[in-house]
Amino acid sequence: MGRQEEVILEMKDVKVHFHLDEGVLKAVDGVDLRIKRGKTLGIVGESGCGKSVTSQALLRIVPKPGEVQGKILLYRGGKDGTDEPVDLVKLDPRGKQIRDIRGGEIAMIFQEPMKAFSPIHTIGNQIIEAILLHTTDDKEEAYRLGVNILQKVGMSNPEQRMGEYPHQLSGGMRQRAMIAMALSCNPSILIADEPTTALDVTVQAQVLQLINDLKEKSDTAVIFITHDLGVIAEMSDDVAVMYLGKVVEYTDVDTLFHAPKHPYTKALLNSIPSVSMEKKRLESIEGTVPFPMNLPQGCGFYSRCKHAVDGVCNAADVPLVEVAAGHHVRCLMVESERTEQEVEA
Amino acid sequence: MINYISYRILQLIPLLIAISIIVFVIIQLPPGDFLTNYIAQLKNAGNDVSESMILNLKMQYGLDKSMYMQYIIWIKNILLHGDFGRSFQYNQPVADVIGPKLTLTLVISVISLIFVWAVAIPIGIYSATHQYSPLDYVFTFIGFIGLAMPGFLIALILIYFVFTQTGVAITGLFSPEFADAPWSMAKVMNMLPRLVIPVIVIGMSGTASLIRVTRGMLLDELSKQYVITARAKGVAENKLLFKYPVRMAINPLISTIGWTLPALISGEAIVAIVLNLQTTGPMLLKALMTQDMYLCGSFLLILSVMTVLGTLLSDILLALVDPRIRFGGVAE
Numbered sequence A: 001m002g003r004q005e006e007v008i009l010e011m012k013d014v015k016v017h018f019h020l021d022e023g024v025l026k027a028v029d030g031v032d033l034r035i036k037r038g039k040t041l042g043i044v045g046e047s048g049c050g051k052s053v054t055s056q057a058l059l060r061i062v063p064k065p066g067e068v069q070g071k072i073l074l075y076r077g078g079k080d081g082t083d084e085p086v087d088l089v090k091l092d093p094r095g096k097q098i099r100d101i102r103g104g105e106i107a108m109i110f111q112e113p114m115k116a117f118s119p120i121h122t123i124g125n126q127i128i129e130a131i132l133l134h135t136t137d138d139k140e141e142a143y144r145l146g147v148n149i150l151q152k153v154g155m156s157n158p159e160q161r162m163g164e165y166p167h168q169l170s171g172g173m174r175q176r177a178m179i180a181m182a183l184s185c186n187p188s189i190l191i192a193d194e195p196t197t198a199l200d201v202t203v204q205a206q207v208l209q210l211i212n213d214l215k216e217k218s219d220t221a222v223i224f225i226t227h228d229l230g231v232i233a234e235m236s237d238d239v240a241v242m243y244l245g246k247v248v249e250y251t252d253v254d255t256l257f258h259a260p261k262h263p264y265t266k267a268l269l270n271s272i273p274s275v276s277m278e279k280k281r282l283e284s285i286e287g288t289v290p291f292p293m294n295l296p297q298g299c300g301f302y303s304r305c306k307h308a309v310d311g312v313c314n315a316a317d318v319p320l321v322e323v324a325a326g327h328h329v330r331c332l333m334v335e336s337e338r339t340e341q342e343v344e345a
Numbered sequence B: 001m002i003n004y005i006s007y008r009i010l011q012l013i014p015l016l017i018a019i020s021i022i023v024f025v026i027i028q029l030p031p032g033d034f035l036t037n038y039i040a041q042l043k044n045a046g047n048d049v050s051e052s053m054i055l056n057l058k059m060q061y062g063l064d065k066s067m068y069m070q071y072i073i074w075i076k077n078i079l080l081h082g083d084f085g086r087s088f089q090y091n092q093p094v095a096d097v098i099g100p101k102l103t104l105t106l107v108i109s110v111i112s113l114i115f116v117w118a119v120a121i122p123i124g125i126y127s128a129t130h131q132y133s134p135l136d137y138v139f140t141f142i143g144f145i146g147l148a149m150p151g152f153l154i155a156l157i158l159i160y161f162v163f164t165q166t167g168v169a170i171t172g173l174f175s176p177e178f179a180d181a182p183w184s185m186a187k188v189m190n191m192l193p194r195l196v197i198p199v200i201v202i203g204m205s206g207t208a209s210l211i212r213v214t215r216g217m218l219l220d221e222l223s224k225q226y227v228i229t230a231r232a233k234g235v236a237e238n239k240l241l242f243k244y245p246v247r248m249a250i251n252p253l254i255s256t257i258g259w260t261l262p263a264l265i266s267g268e269a270i271v272a273i274v275l276n277l278q279t280t281g282p283m284l285l286k287a288l289m290t291q292d293m294y295l296c297g298s299f300l301l302i303l304s305v306m307t308v309l310g311t312l313l314s315d316i317l318l319a320l321v322d323p324r325i326r327f328g329g330v331a332e
């Protein structure tokens, strides 16, 4: 333990609500997570469950009219002269303090590297811009650091690449360049929002490998967002399963795959093809994800859950409970099962 | 880049030839040719027109040859001698009639274009970044008035207002003592303050629509992923705005230069008549009404060629600012 488990970021009851004309859209509705140095936290869930908005909240780049509530505590380890954590929610989203953290402390890579780079500036220009903001004021040094980092992410002819435009690179190369830009200022946290969804399968594996290698080398914490449980298994140390803006199950990767508790997690696991269970029919989860506006009280998964009990599950909002050391589940049925066992014992 | 430009220029040649043929046909459309008119005019004036003189004129303009040869001679005269034919209404070569007025028109149009861009783009940027703010609504309101109200009406109102308030008639580009004087520094200085009103009036509707276009383009760009990437890197909002989305939003505006210039030139006609400006507009209108075909045709030709050249210019500018066009243009 000790250094191994050093928490560098803590989200406490984080909510992101969009106040729209039609009502309040609760994109993220009470998320508690802990990011540990050198570890990967996987966030998984169906499209629209609030994964991207959660990551935007961390950088305070949630678009208008979104509003972030709760606490996001960043432990900078004395870098800003105090051991006290900064609460990112309290910072002015246009202010100097958060701008230093963006890219410098927490960096992000995105789903579509083609759209994520400006098409009219060279790769080099965009990487050097980040380095000049956070690392050095010297342009020549920034250029050298840029070439260096491109080399580190495995790009051939890094000096030539610096002068090229995004459309001149292949998809995989572009994502490498994106990773290079994110890591160019040695952030302590890297957020990867579906970084391989837009790539070919073979390229996907290379990019995942690259992220894992770089994480090991630089001791960066990674928040890995995906809707693909297979990728989660490959990348994560801890996993949070999200549903309708809430974390429904949060545990280490082994427990998640071998002893999942939440009905939604189980359903997700049953819906992926597995090599070992060849003949078994794949199950899809019935129904669709409700729209996160004007939701009724109670468990968000109620309408699609096979174990749901009327009058219990839809009576009041369900809390996230630690059912075993480090294993958190948001389900009344799981909880009652556990209390019964305790009573018996 | 050189490849791209030469490729674009090569593409223009057939277009220019097609335009010249159409203009030639239009000149030939009315019954009779300008020579018949010209001779009739000379006779009316009591001049003695000899057979040899008529023959000479016929030879000079190739009127005794086939249509096809006439076209060749016409275009050759234009290209080699700058001879656009004669305006029978002014009884002068067309080039001499148009020349000085075209210069004045170009000066006013270019200044109007600069005025339009200098006013509309900053306002458009403000409106997009402060969407639905009170000032955004104010600019939108003024913009719609500018779009809806015809330029000549604004010109009339301005003339009336300035005249009743100060007693100065602001029509014309020069005060009387300079009107026929040769060009000099003093004449230019005399013109500058008098340019203000025509430029505002001519640029009004262009400004209004450019504000709308800039605002729309920029709103589109502001929510794009590359803007979010830059923000996530820690770039300050103002720096980010001008380096990324504003530059992207201006690219499509550059491609409008091609047709904005001729639109300004023909659009100022009525305004120029109201304000009594010695530009090409009033002359074009008169030439059309009197069927002075060589004059009309030359106008048409010059306006079309300017549109084509304007488009070429904006294409080159666009390639300069957008690497995707620079590198991909020829290949794709």
Ligand SMILES: Nc1ncnc2c1ncn2[C@@H]1O[C@H](COP(=O)(O)OP(=O)(O)O)[C@@H](O)[C@H]1O
Pocket: A018, A025, A026, A027, A045, A046, A047, A048, A049, A050, A051, A052, A053, A054, A063, A064, A065, A292
């Ligand atoms: N800028 C926005 N304005 C309004 N609603 C938004 C915005 N961004 C996301 N949402 C809504 O928030 C919810 C979560 O979105 P998101 O975090 O992007 O999902 P995902 O898990 O697929 O990344 C969705 O219902 C989405 O419609």
Ligand SMILES: [Mg+2]
Pocket: A051, A052, A053, A193, A194
């Ligand atoms: Mg997403």
